[in-house]
Amino acid sequence: MAGDVFTAPLAKPAHVGEDWLEPAQTAYTADDHAAWNDLFARQMEVLPGRACTTFLQGLEKLDLGRGGIPEFGTLSEELGALTGWSVVPVPMLIPDHVFFWHLANRRFPAGNFIRTRETFDYIEEPDVFHDVFGHVPMLTDPTYADYMQEYGRAGWKAMRYNRLKALGALYWYTVEFGLIEEADGVRAYGAGILSGPTEARFAVEAASPNRIILNVDRVMRTDYVISDLQPTYFVIESFADLYRQTVERDFDRLYRSLPAGFTYANAAVIDVDNVLHRGTQEYHLRGGRGSGAVPV
Numbered sequence: 001m002a003g004d005v006f007t008a009p010l011a012k013p014a015h016v017g018e019d020w021l022e023p024a025q026t027a028y029t030a031d032d033h034a035a036w037n038d039l040f041a042r043q044m045e046v047l048p049g050r051a052c053t054t055f056l057q058g059l060e061k062l063d064l065g066r067g068g069i070p071e072f073g074t075l076s077e078e079l080g081a082l083t084g085w086s087v088v089p090v091p092m093l094i095p096d097h098v099f100f101w102h103l104a105n106r107r108f109p110a111g112n113f114i115r116t117r118e119t120f121d122y123i124e125e126p127d128v129f130h131d132v133f134g135h136v137p138m139l140t141d142p143t144y145a146d147y148m149q150e151y152g153r154a155g156w157k158a159m160r161y162n163r164l165k166a167l168g169a170l171y172w173y174t175v176e177f178g179l180i181e182e183a184d185g186v187r188a189y190g191a192g193i194l195s196g197p198t199e200a201r202f203a204v205e206a207a208s209p210n211r212i213i214l215n216v217d218r219v220m221r222t223d224y225v226i227s228d229l230q231p232t233y234f235v236i237e238s239f240a241d242l243y244r245q246t247v248e249r250d251f252d253r254l255y256r257s258l259p260a261g262f263t264y265a266n267a268a269v270i271d272v273d274n275v276l277h278r279g280t281q282e283y284h285l286r287g288g289r290g291s292g293a294v295p296v
Contacts, residue, residue, distance in 0.1 A: 010092075010093070010094070010095050013091050013092075016090075016091060018098075019098065019101075019102070020090050020091070020094040020095070020098050020109070021088050021089065021090060021109075022089040022090060022091055022112050024089070025071065025072045025073075025089045025112060026089070026112045026113060028068075028069050028114070032069060032114050033067075033068035033069055035114050035115070035116075035117065035120075035129075036068060036069045036114060036128075036129060037067060037068065038120075039115075039120065039129050039133070040064070040065060040129075040133065042197055043133065043194070043195065043197065043200070044065070045197075046197045046200045046201065047188075047194065047200060049184075050187060050188055050200050050201065050203075050204045050205070051187060051188055051189075051194055051200070052180050052182060052187040052188060052189040053182060053187070054137075054138060054140075054141045054144065054189065054239070055137050055138055055188075055189055055194060056137075057137075057140070058136070058137025058138060058139070058140035058141065059137045061078070061082065061137075061140050062075060062078055062079065062136065062137060062140065063078075064132070064133060064136075064137065069114065069128055069132075070132055072086075072087045072088065072089060072110070075087050075132070075136070076088075079136065079139060079140065082140045082142075083106075083139055083140060083141070083142050083145035084106050084145070085106045085107070085108060085139045085145055085148075086106065086107050086108070087107075087108050087110050087131075087132065087136060088102065088107045088108070088109055088110065089109075089110060089111075089112040090109040090110065090111065090112060091111075091112055091113075092111070092125065093125055093126070094109060096155060096159065096164060097155065097156060097159060099152075099155070100151075100152045100153075100154075100155025100156055100159075101152070102152065103148055103149060103151060103152025103153075103155070104149060104152035104153045104155075105152075106145070106148075106149055108131070108135060108136060108139060108148075109131075110128055110131035110132050110135075110136075111125065111126050111127045111128050111130070111131050112128065113127055113128060114127050114128050114129055115127045115129065121196070121197075121198070122196070122227075124227070129195060130191060130192075130195045131191075133194070133195055134191030134192065134194045134195035135175070135191040138189060138191070141239060143239040143240055143243055144189075144239045144242075144243075146243060147239065147242055147243045147246065147247075148175070150243070150246060150247050151167075151170075151171065151175070151246070154167060154246075154251060155167065157251055157252070157255070158251075158255065161252075161255035161256070162260070163255045163258055165261075165262070166220040166221070166255070166258050167220065169219055169220050169221075169222055169223070169224055169262070170216065170219055170220050170246070172224045173214070173219045173222070173224065173233070173234045174190065174214070174219075174234070174236070174242060175190060175191065176190045176191055176192035176193075177190040177192045177193055177199075177203065177224075177230050177233055177234075178190040178193075178214075178233070178234065178235075178236060178242075179193075179203060179204070179211060179233050179234070179235040179236070180235065180236050180237075180238070180239070181235055181236070181237055181238075181276075185204075186204055186211060186235055186276065187204065188200060188203055188204055189236075190203075198229070199229055199230075202229050202283070203229075203230065203233050206279075206283070207277075207279065207280050207282070208229075208231075208279050208280050208281055208282045208283040208284070209229070209230055209231055209232055209233055209277075209279040209281075209283075210231065210232040210233070210267070210269055210275065210277065210278055210279040210281075211232075211233050211234075211235055211275075211276040211277040211279070212232060212233075212234055212235065212269070212273045212274065212275050212276065213234070213235050213236075213237070213273075213274035213275075213276065214234040214235060214236045214242065214245065215234075215245075215272070215273075215274075216245045216246055216249055217249075217254060218264070218270070218272065218273070219234055220254070220258065221258065221259075221262055221263040221264055222262060222263075222264045222265075222266060222268070223262040223264065223265055223266045224266050225266055227289070228284075228288045228289045229283060229284075229288070229289070230266070231266045231267035231279070231281060231283075231284050232266055232267060232268075232269075232279070235276055267279075267281055267284065
């Protein structure tokens with residue numbers, strides 16, 4: 001990055017280089033592998049009928065249910081044969097510009113650790129289960145894989161314009177919490193939904209959240225919540241449409257028009273929205289996660 005571009009001041013561990021890659025994947029314990037197996041089994045009880053077809057097919061193509069935490073070398077060979085992507089281990093959340101660089105080179109950085117039993121339901125920092133189970137099966141789809149690479153290429157431009165939060169909102173509402181219309185109804189493709197049992201039900205079925213057809217300009221002006229269920233989910237018609245809306249958009253012009261902060265609250269429904277479902281917002285009106293409210 002140019003010297004005048006702000007980058008997150010994260011403390012880089014001494015044992016990693018400028019690419020932030022671990023020298024090798026962690027040698028996981030038997031308890032670690034058992035945790036993966038239990039997390040996998042729990043999700044597979046929830047996801048049929050809620051996860052998109054592409055994700056479920058990706059699980060089968062990569063045989064992620066073979067038992068234990070996948071070995072990244074083998075996984076990368078299998079994924080590389082399908083779409084040219086690989087999975088690389090990182091010790092923690094990495095700086096944005098490094099993350100973008102890896103995506104632009106078709107490498108997906110995955111956390112080199114797995115959550116504890118005490119954090120099964122929610123972990124703030126993405127672990128190997130979230131990253132590999134939630135994200136990697138989607139990378140078996142050629143169009144989605146190309147979208148992820150283009151997102152990485154777009155990252156440095158956002159940093160030069162100081163509009164990283166706007167681009168982060170796009171990632172949040174697509175890659176992490178995106179929904180897609182399929183013949184049988186709305187299904188999840190975002191990793192934040194697919195890797196957690198509560199959000200998988202809430203995002204697809206609950207009356208509380210809004211479900212709105214994706215509009216890139218609108219999404220990049222929309223705030224988002226990190227530590228709770230989403231008040232709003234954005235729905236794509238296809239991965240080809242997602243790719244077209246982003247890659248064909250003139251982001252230089254968009255960034256020049258965007259304000260420094262967000263324009264829309266995360267629960268807002270505005271007059272230009274194509275609304276599939278206007279939510280009751282009951283979950284958040286009752287206090288959200290902090291109140292012990294049950295998703296409705």
